[in-house]
Amino acid sequence: MTEQARRRPTLVDLADAAGCSTSLASIVMRGAPGASEATRRRVMAAAERIGYRPDQRARSLRRSTSGLIGVAYHVSEPFHADLVEGLYEVEAPSGDDFDLVLGAVVPGRGVEQTIEPLLRQRCEAIILIGTMLPVARLRRIREETPLVLVARRVRAAGIDVVRTDDHDGQRLAIEHLIGLGHRSIAYVDGGQHPGAATRRRSYRDTMAAHGLGDRVRVVAGGNTEEEGIRATRRLLEGDERPTAIAAFNDRAATGVLTMLIRAGLRVPEDVSVIGFDDARIARTTIVPLTTVRQDTALMARVARERAAGLARQRFVAGEQVLVPELTVRQSTGPVPRS
């Protein structure tokens, strides 16, 4: 039909089709003031007719600011997915016309490689969800662009943090168990994952605060169902079976539940289980999971506001600590009489 492969229409083509200058076409396409209502309709109609679509690359290049916020997150982590959903659902506050650019962290592709493209696109701020990059590396990224860390605690000048109070949250969980009469409470650890160190410490602190320092029992775990299962198997092989198990997060807790029930134990009659996060799965586990709620929608909103504000230099980096809340479902109960 056409004598060569059809070139995508540009602003010049649009201007031709609408019979006006490119400047005016540009004004209409970006909804800027300075065009009459009649012209606006004419240009929009022409755009529709010729299939014009603004080139984001040229637009972003020409503008002084890219209008982008980068988000690095682990694709296969449901908790991260919840946060990303939250980021999109935030009603863009007036004046915050940032778009989000996702950077996927996947096995074999480190956070570094994920962030590189975000920087090359000149994101004006980067939200890092639960990544364990060394502080030195964070600092260097911070030199190039504002950084908001979500769900990870870091004490470093210039780096913004949005997190739930892990220490307090884990305390709520352990005290809930203690309140139910439990003394033999084991802890399935989260290893190197964000928040794990703080939650582990809180478990220890809380046990000690209630005179149970000598009952502390931490087993290696992780942030997946598999690791929860393995940790529980190890616990059950031991001499003394705990009457309650607290896990680093809900996925691990789900594994704990699974293993206990596979082993023929009843929850919560024989063993109580408590998680952390109040992830979506917590409602549909075999026994609905008692857990500590992190408000992902709120975290997402705060993170986005912080990122936008930092990008526009409306405030300086700081730390936003959100309050966790105990959500009691059915996986915890009174200590069994033995």
Place this chain on the structure above:
Amino acid sequence: MTEQARRRPTLVDLADAAGCSTSLASIVMRGAPGASEATRRRVMAAAERIGYRPDQRARSLRRSTSGLIGVAYHVSEPFHADLVEGLYEVEAPSGDDFDLVLGAVVPGRGVEQTIEPLLRQRCEAIILIGTMLPVARLRRIREETPLVLVARRVRAAGIDVVRTDDHDGQRLAIEHLIGLGHRSIAYVDGGQHPGAATRRRSYRDTMAAHGLGDRVRVVAGGNTEEEGIRATRRLLEGDERPTAIAAFNDRAATGVLTMLIRAGLRVPEDVSVIGFDDARIARTTIVPLTTVRQDTALMARVARERAAGLARQRFVAGEQVLVPELTVRQSTGPVPRS
């Protein structure tokens, strides 16, 4: 320190710092032939020193091709997350130096809104994972850029499809149950989700082919644990309890398992359960799930190859159908003697 906010270094700054022309600096930065080894080292050192980072927007604008493949997927769908991981893990075939751009589909933000930014970035192909856009809309997108549909069947000229044979897969599942002696096999449906219609039909066809046409029983379900739970509750309220339940996917099957066990039934002694997908969770459900395997790594690789090939016009759109495989675990067993 500096008299104004520090401007990001550009190629010009780099050329100054390295004492060469911008052309030469450009050649070095993109690893093109035409620079001596000595120059290369000098420029790279200068880049490191002044913190130069190529501007992706300018680069992409100037090149004739953007070098991007867009990927639209549902953030909170674990099966999609697996596919996205797979897309990144593909060893980029030589010559395929495409980068991936993610477009997140989240509640309240339709596929349309997800795709728009991908088109504005001039992606050279778009991979759509399991979305239910009407065919007419798909065709219109296809006019702008090559389209690869993953895990959804569509008969439309010009649209590339990569999918597992849902009909055959569901047949494997049902025949596995029939082979174990089951006659009363219920089906938890997937509603409007991709593949659901085909799998439902396959359930019906397979039952009929084995003389069980009058035992067909489809209950409304969905693609989540919640919906699996609700569907099963409805099934259990009925008069005749099925001896086996097949579900649209593993998440729904997990809900089925959960509800059965909450109701005090044993799996597979009282009721067998079979899923679809072989998602990650299938191994860690309360009873390891028998299911039909979709090879996400392979689907991802094929999808990426197709997308790259279509972008470069190396081949025309077609349909790639992958073979499903039964994975027997422990949630299925012989029909109980009554």
Place this chain on the structure above:
DNA sequence: AATGCTGGGTCGACACCTCGA
């Protein structure tokens, strides 16, 4: 004075061409 509109310069990198050993 305010509104509607136009033209030229520019964002940053690369493609292409030229030139000197």
Place this chain on the structure above:
DNA sequence: CTCGAGGTGTCGACCCAGCAT
């Protein structure tokens, strides 16, 4: 003729100054 190097125009849209009413 090959190889390393430099200069210039361009990708597409937007900003700004300026010109008409």
